[in-house]
Amino acid sequence: MRYASVASAGGPDFSIPAFGGVGLSGYLSAAGVSVTVPQLEVATYMTVEGQTVADVARETGRTVETLLAANNLMDAESELPAGTSLRVPPTDGILHTVVEGDTVESLAATYGVEPSAIRDYLPNGLSAGAPLVVGRDVMIPGGTRPAPLPIPSRVAVAPHGPTPIEPGTPAPEAPEVGVATGSFIWPTEGIITQYFHEGHSGWDIANQIYTPLYAADGGVVTFAGWNDYGLGYAVSIDHGNGFVTWYGHLAEEPAVSVGQPVAQGDYIGPMGSTGYSTGPHLHFIIELDGVYQDPALYLH
Numbered sequence: 001m002r003y004a005s006v007a008s009a010g011g012p013d014f015s016i017p018a019f020g021g022v023g024l025s026g027y028l029s030a031a032g033v034s035v036t037v038p039q040l041e042v043a044t045y046m047t048v049e050g051q052t053v054a055d056v057a058r059e060t061g062r063t064v065e066t067l068l069a070a071n072n073l074m075d076a077e078s079e080l081p082a083g084t085s086l087r088v089p090p091t092d093g094i095l096h097t098v099v100e101g102d103t104v105e106s107l108a109a110t111y112g113v114e115p116s117a118i119r120d121y122l123p124n125g126l127s128a129g130a131p132l133v134v135g136r137d138v139m140i141p142g143g144t145r146p147a148p149l150p151i152p153s154r155v156a157v158a159p160h161g162p163t164p165i166e167p168g169t170p171a172p173e174a175p176e177v178g179v180a181t182g183s184f185i186w187p188t189e190g191i192i193t194q195y196f197h198e199g200h201s202g203w204d205i206a207n208q209i210y211t212p213l214y215a216a217d218g219g220v221v222t223f224a225g226w227n228d229y230g231l232g233y234a235v236s237i238d239h240g241n242g243f244v245t246w247y248g249h250l251a252e253e254p255a256v257s258v259g260q261p262v263a264q265g266d267y268i269g270p271m272g273s274t275g276y277s278t279g280p281h282l283h284f285i286i287e288l289d290g291v292y293q294d295p296a297l298y299l300h
Contacts, residue, residue, distance in 0.1 A: 040123040040137055042070075042095065043088040047080045056086055063092045069145050070095040072193050073279035074206045086278070090123060094143035098132045100198045107132075111143030135199075175218050178261025180239040184216040184298045185264060187247060188271060188282050196294040202246070202285035203295045209251055209280040211271040215262045216245050216284075224254040231283060232275025235268050248283035249274055 045056055053076040057064045064076045070087045080086075089095040094111045096102075104126070108115040119126050121141050132138060175181055190207030194200060219239035223246075227234040231248030235256060238244050251272025256262060273280045286293040 045086045045088050047084040049082040060088050066092045071278045094140040096138050098136050102132050111140045113143050175264040177263040179218045180241050181264050187216045188213050201292045204281045206281040213268050215266045218264045221256045221260045224257050230276035242289050244287040246285035249277045
């Protein structure tokens with residue numbers, strides 16, 4: 001536990017448990033006693049060549065799962081590129097960035113702890129009854145990530161469900177290059193590590209670096225290269241029906257070029273971690289008439 005140093009006039013120095021919000025610190029401050037209230041401090045660790053998350057966990061004293069969760073990573077044993085910046089929470093558990101609609105109770109339920117574990121963690125500085133602040137980090141001591149949902153391999157799903165096919169029916173023709181089918185397939189294999197929500201424009205789908213990425217539907221490539229707004233190497237495809245899909249954080253230059261027609265399922269490049277990214281994953285975006293869509297509306 002971290003402690004606040006308190007100096008009393010005319011008496012010896014002593015220590016009390018440090019905490020935020022209204023309570024002992026508030027009363028002491030009102031009485032003219034100097035109190036230092038702890039803040040939630042997240043350290044940054046820069047890796048050197050050959051290090052893994054497991055190595056960093058041993059060096060920092062955090063558990064492997066704490067570091068994986070804080071950095072949106074899945075693999076503790078693969079070597080990280082030298083100079084990778086890792087967030088190191090102040091204690092073991094889940095470091096969560098608050099989004100619209102979060103409450104202490106909802107976070108407790110999501111990460112498997114009692115609400116009191118969040119409220120009573122002093123550096124969170126949570127006052128009784130006060131709402132969580134969107135964009136602020138909150139520590140959930142002892143919390144664990146929910147089990148991720150597995151993603152099926154390139155399964156096409158029509159908006160109203162698949163149409164049954166009678167036995168003996170000839171296989172459908174291959175998708176036409178440059179033409180949308182009207183449904184989407186999974187753009188890669190992996191697990192969803194972050195879902196669509198306010199402030200997050202799509203899904204993060206994590207897997208090993210160089211996992212293949214595929215066009216979710218047919219269309220024409222409208223962007224292929226380096227994106228200066230956080231996506232790193234990225235691809236966008238206009239499907240000609242109001243839908244545009246984006247594929248971010250590719251490992252290298254895309255395998256397609258602007259103006260190239262692609263069919264549903266065509267290879268567009270390898271999964272990576274370029275741009276504003278921690279750990280290899282695909283940032284997958286679906287837009288309809290310029291408005292971000294929740295991919296869950298189109299994929300199961």
